[in-house]
Amino acid sequence: MGRLFGTDGVRGVANEGLTAELALGLSVAAAHVLGEAGAFEGHRPVAVVGRDPRASGEFLEAAVIAGLASAGVDVLRVGVLPTPAVAYLTGALGADFGVMLSASHNAMPDNGIKFLARGGHKLDDRIEDAIETHYRKHSLGSEDWNRPTGAAVGRVREYTEGFDKYVAHLIGVLPNRLDGIKVVIDGAHGAAAYVAPEAFARAGAEVVHTLGAEPTGLNINDGVGSTHLDRLQAAMTEYRADLGIALDGDADRCLAADADGNEVDGDQIIAILAVAMKDAGTLRRNTAVATVMSNLGFKLAMEREGVDLVETAVGDRYVLEAMKEHGFALGGEQSGHVILLDHATTGDGTLTGLMLGARLAATKQPLADLAAVMTRLPQQLINVKGVDKSRVNTSVELAAAVSEAEAELGSTGRVLLRPSGTEPLVRVMVEAADPVQAESVAQRLAEAVRTHLG
Incomplete structure (x- = not known):
């Protein structure tokens, strides 16, 4: 049996790979691992639970809450x-951990469970492994646990204050207001x-104008x-807007x-914010963090602007790890995961969009001019299937x-x-x-991969 946790929590087709039973069992395991991590005499563990609008989130949320409460965890x-927002509220409310039900940009039939540690931080592999180990032992019946009863149940x-509290946080960290900026927002x-x-x-x-602003669950x-x-992109000229923002399903990317x-991708957004910070x-250690998949034009732009660049493996978790380890304030991916670590513990699409808007308002410059800080070099990406990927290196x-x-x-390519x-x-x-x-x-390299790794 493979590892349950992937790069961003536990995901699968809801009610197929990701069942109510799995959600309940993982929540009981998380309650023991994460709840007991901050336990002290007289303390009742508290968890913040949120979800995206997927229809399957309704029954999965019920299963998660049932698991947590049955293990003695109070649930908000x-x-x-x-x-x-769930990450922010987990930290702001002093909760022991948080749980988010979402499959991000995946199609509606999928869903996922993401656990957040105290303070709203992503779990490291060691903690995820501990939760999975506890779940497997309990689900196989080889480990019993003392179930709370009476007043001890969660x-x-x-x-309901979470919406306003989160929005107030976003407004409170902006360097200036966005007066005079016309915006189109796609909420997915x-x-x-x-x-x-x-x-x-x-x-x-x-x-x-708004797009993707009428969630039905489907x-x-x-x-x-x-x-x-x-x-x-079509709405920008139709509504004569200055800034268009597109979020994904759980709004951690923009x-x-x-x-x-014209599209302004994650590399360009990070470049704009790096110069602004x-x-x-506020650009701590004068450094931005990006992955090896970032466009070479981004790297050349940072060199020209006098900003140091640290590159990581692909994945926002690796960007975040480098930022936390070295105390950097800005990092992200070309896909739109942008992390502003002074204000958020994870990528925050709404915050990213607001910061872009604040830069437009402060400089009185069009977004196209700000994005011109970097020139995207032509980038060709080919996925070669059916090969032995283990022999790449x-x-x-x-x-x-x-x-x-x-x-x-x-020197003009890579x-x-x-x-x-x-x-x-x-x-x-x-x-x-x-x-x-x-x-x-x-194309020549793709053929070489097929030939030598096929």
Whole structure:
């Protein structure tokens, strides 16, 4: 049996791989591991529980709450709120841990369970392994536990103040108001469908149009959100907006569009915020953190702007680990996960969008001009399926093909071969100043992968 926890909690098709029984059992295990971690005499563990609007979130939330309360944990049920809101409330309310039910940008049939440690921080592998071990022992009947009874069982309370408390937090950390900025917001029919428009309006922006703002439980990420930018891009010129924001299902990522409908990706957003924070003196250690998949144009821009860059493996958890270890304030991914560690413990799409809006308002510059701080080099990405991805770094023949490609590209391009973490495939990424060259080199390397790893 494989490991239950993936790179971002436990995910699966709801009621198939991710059942109510699994949700209940994992919650009991988490109650013991996370609740007892902060236990002291007379203390009752408290957990914050939230979800995105997926229909399956209703029964999974009930199972999670039942598991927690049966293990003696008091529950603050915050309802439909973004992942970063649940993380913030876990810390702000002094809870022992948090639970978020969401499958992020995945399609509606999927769902997931993400546990957050005290303070709203992601769990490290050691804690996830402890929860999984406890769950497996209990589910197999080989380990009994003392079930609380009477007044010792957990109590469940609706915490309706969570929405306003989170929005007030977002407004409170902005460097300036957004007065005069016209915004289009795509909430992906997800967890921030109501939060994001409210936050922008309270910050002073004029929300001229919303997309993906009518969640039914069945339409999350369906043709909207950060993985489907076309409707947002079209709306920019139609509504003559200054800034377009696209969130994903749980609103931990954000992509943007400028007044002409051009995409502004995560690399560009981080570049804009890095310059803004450097100007404000809040870019700690004068450093931004990004992954090896960030566009080479981003790296060149940071060099030109005098900002140091730390690169990590792909995944926002690795970005966050580097930021926490070295005390950096800004990091993220091209996909739109942007972490502002002074104000959030995880990626926060709404906060990212608000910070972009604040920069527009402060500089009086169009988003296109701000995004021009970096030039995206043409990037070709090919997924080569059905190969032995374990030999990517050991194949002598493949290494020779990569060396030949790198020599051809010189200092104006780069090559990255990366095995997928979840699928039997290898990702071939090539960047070059000339798009024709980038495609040619990528196709040649993809064929080399098929030949030598097939």
